[in-house]
Amino acid sequence: MRPIALLLAVSLLAACAGSPPPPSWQANARSALDYATRAYLAGDSRLAERDFARARAEIARTGRLDLLARAELAHCAARAASLEFDDCPGYQALAQDAGLAERAYAELLAGRWTQLDKASLPAQYQQLLTAPAAPTVLTAIADPVSRMIAAGLLFRYGQLTPEGISIATETASAEGWRRPLLAWLGVQMQRAKAAGDFDGAARIQRRITVVTGAL
Secondary structure: OOHHHHHHHHHHHOOOOOOOOOOHHHHHHHHHHHHHHHHHHHOOHHHHHHHHHHHHHHHHOOOOHHHHHHHHHHHHHHHHHOOOOOOOHHHHOOHHHOOHHHHHHHHHHHOOOOOOOHHHOOHHHOHHHHOOOOOHHHHOOOOHHHHHHHHHHHHHOOOOOHHHHHHHHHHHHHHOOHHHHHHHHHHHHHHHHHOOOHHHHHHHHHHHHHHHOOO
């Protein structure tokens, strides 16, 4: 299940089988958030902001501050996947009305892991608390968006292995996500230069040149 679906929860995303169709705002918000995330990862900031504003407007129709907080966290998590970190200002403005699940996820994004109960987090992120350096911590995450978010968080807090950097880079490459791919290739470039691997650095630079359209 995609992280957006996990963050917005059953009440936001879908009705149970056999029940009346959910209100239109639920489907509209889910769709807009998914489009916003994918546009952002593809490097289209204008489209991403437009779709996120549409999702936010749909949720705002309900007056549900907790759901707005969830949406802001999803927006922030997409930035973390691209190694763009901040204190999630959109969420901070709503934090006092967030529920326990939102607060736990916000703590995860902020790197305050020591007091977190892993049961309060989506399943795909629980191993980050117990075995962040395990070889399978990223490969066990099937959803590529969630995998990229986990990699970004591990990198931010100095717990990502070289293998994890490669996994993040090739995940972004396989999905065609320009923004995080450039960020992770930049990390690989820095590491290659620091290790004196100038041939490797040149190879990475050629990849960057292709992604940016300069070749």
